[in-house]
Amino acid sequence: MSFETFYKTAVRPFRPRLWLTTAMAAGVGVCAVALLGLSGWFLTAAAVAGAAGAIAAQAFNYVLPSAFIRLFAIARTGLRYGERYLGHSAALRAMAVVRPDLFMKLVAARPADSLRLSRGEASSRFVQDVTVLENDLVMQSAPYAATGGLVMATIFCAWATPLAALTFLLFVGAGYGAVRWIYTRHTSGGEEQAALGQLKARVADIMAVLPDVRAYDLKDRLLAELDALEEALHTAKTQTISAEAMAGAAVTALTGLCLAAVAAVSMHGGLADMALALLAASMGMESLGTLLKALGQRAVATAARARVAALYDLPECVETEHANHFVHGGRVFALDGHLRVRIDGASGSGKTRFIETLMGLRGDAVDTTHFALCPQDAPVLTGTVRQNLAMAGGVGEGRMWQALDDAALKSRIDALPRGLDTWLGDGGITLSGGERRRLSLARAYLRDAPVLVLDEPTEALDAKTEAYVVDRLRDRLARTNQGLILISHRAAPRVLTDTVIGI
16 A cells, blocks of 8 residues: 555545534635624724714614624634644544554565664654644645635625726736745745754764764764754755745735725725725735645645655565575574574674574565564663563563563662663663663563574673573573574573584
């Protein structure tokens, strides 16, 4: 299913709300023009009647116009509230469907494609671009609100004199053409969003290695790089703001000319009718500005949708037919509890690449549910210890403590004030390199998989802790009947393997 098809499906349940939002927005446009136009007519007509004498003042019907003014004021407020509430509610609920499915598509994509996406770029797609789509849904009612205002303004101008309505429509057409030309010529759609995404991605990358930046005094070089990205963002923003300013100036200038022309053609119809036409034309031109601003944002939404679609439409990972074994050097290795393989080779020879390829992290591969990985870089998510361990699947607290004990980390976590609920990373405690590795090992233990894949599991551990981890690993393999694929330059874990694959 393409992203466009999925997006339409996700939005479809909320279409009734969006249609109601559209109707309310059109009502807001009608009421806004009617309120101002009728108020101007009423005040002017009342002044004229009062100036005409007591008889004319007593004969003037002020009840009906004042009632309609109150009606339009109350209706505009109620319709505006309903439009905002229903529009934002529908958009938020629709995006609550889009974001999880987008994440699942990324997870299901080939690792070679999904892992190529940087953390900052992924955040930009999930947060920034999806928010643009959300705003686009909210703004879908803007053209109808503007249309309602323009129609009502035309009716009021025609009430004064048909020539005033014709004059108003000519200026509306001129304004529409001028502003569309400005937005087409002076905006680039998604450049601002793309520049912001690049800046966010680079900042996220730098923050991830901030200690190294300080240690190697890379501050000036990276600041220069960020300055260049910020300058690109500033240029894109300036272009957008300039286009909006020119469009606003064009609408303002045309509004002034329109009012002068409408006044000229309606001045013979009476002061009250002229006031009605002038105020209606003024609100109508303002509605035109709202319409054109919404159309200007449509290019940004189109660019954001294209970026999200590129992420959603990544090809899914395809499992091979022989998912229960792998072949290397003419030998067949079954992925079961009897597997005890060590990957040997000099540093940099490609041992980690070999297991990543085997697991499908570098192309299509076997069923990844066969493996529980403890990688060499031992990633720790910003969150609690419990959340880090829960990545292995739905496991209870008892199993978590058992895995931590097998990884020689139970006493460390138990000594923390909040135990499993201790926050790790930003704003929390920082684990040492060996502790991060053992936490990653405990997470691998919790995954119900036939084969453990351990990449340097005892690196950075002292001899006593290493011996404990190896002994517990031996017992665990016997207890769980899991296979083992091991990469290690240290002697202690090697005793657990009986077969060597040279790289």
